[in-house]
Amino acid sequence: MVLGRVLRPLFDQRCVGCGVENSGAAGGVCAACLRNLRPPLPIPPIAGLASCQAIFDYEGVGRAMVRALKFDNRRAAVAEMGRALAASLPPDTALVTWAPTTAARRRHRGYDQAHMLAVAVGRSARLPVIPTLARAAGAAQTGRSRAERRQGPRFIVRERAIGGLPELGSAPIVIVDDVITTGSTLRNAGRVLSTALAAPLHGRAIAYRAAR
Numbered sequence: 001m002v003l004g005r006v007l008r009p010l011f012d013q014r015c016v017g018c019g020v021e022n023s024g025a026a027g028g029v030c031a032a033c034l035r036n037l038r039p040p041l042p043i044p045p046i047a048g049l050a051s052c053q054a055i056f057d058y059e060g061v062g063r064a065m066v067r068a069l070k071f072d073n074r075r076a077a078v079a080e081m082g083r084a085l086a087a088s089l090p091p092d093t094a095l096v097t098w099a100p101t102t103a104a105r106r107r108h109r110g111y112d113q114a115h116m117l118a119v120a121v122g123r124s125a126r127l128p129v130i131p132t133l134a135r136a137a138g139a140a141q142t143g144r145s146r147a148e149r150r151q152g153p154r155f156i157v158r159e160r161a162i163g164g165l166p167e168l169g170s171a172p173i174v175i176v177d178d179v180i181t182t183g184s185t186l187r188n189a190g191r192v193l194s195t196a197l198a199a200p201l202h203g204r205a206i207a208y209r210a211a212r
């Protein structure tokens with residue numbers, strides 16, 4: 001039933017990690033899954049970023065949580081992850097932005113998970129969330145050759161959003177993404193942003209998918 005499909009994500013009580021209902025997760029993450037989340041392996045420095053951190057390792061429960069965000073809009077879990085990311089922000093952060101997904105993917109899913117996370121971070125940390133970046137025209141990551149994918153997605157600065165910002169001085173700007181894999185997304189986002197903003201840039205993601 002169409003209505004059921006529309007409403008289900010809003011009232012989904014299953015844990016995003018294990019899928020167990022009545023786990024006490026209320027659509028977020030249950031205590032058992034939180035215990036099973038592993039801290040991320042050390043993330044190699046990403047060129048142009050003053051720091052780069054993730055909340056948990058992508059393997060195991062972490063993978064289930066990321067997939068739930070990517071393929072199933074789970075708002076309770078997003079709020080929880082936003083709080084966790086907010087606790088990891090550098091001191092005196094001025095604003096939060098995000099590395100946007102392609103327009104095609106956003107239309108297909110109905111949302112951009114990096115944007116959702118950025119909004120959750122901003123809400124938790126009481127910081128402005130500014131759309132500083134847009135995707136440059138081009139195919140989605142999955143439709144490209146391996147060489148192109150290694151280079152990562154291309155971004156452009158949204159001049160109007162940047163032009164409306166007050167003087168930021170040296171207050172940090174945080175770029176949010178869902179998963180760090182090679183680091184190319186945050187690196188490219190940072191490189192483009194640094195042409196328009198002098199503030200130090202920091203990357204934050206919920207999971208780090210280390211090469212194993």
Ligand SMILES: [Zn+2]
Binds near residue numbers: 016019
């Ligand atoms: Zn669970």
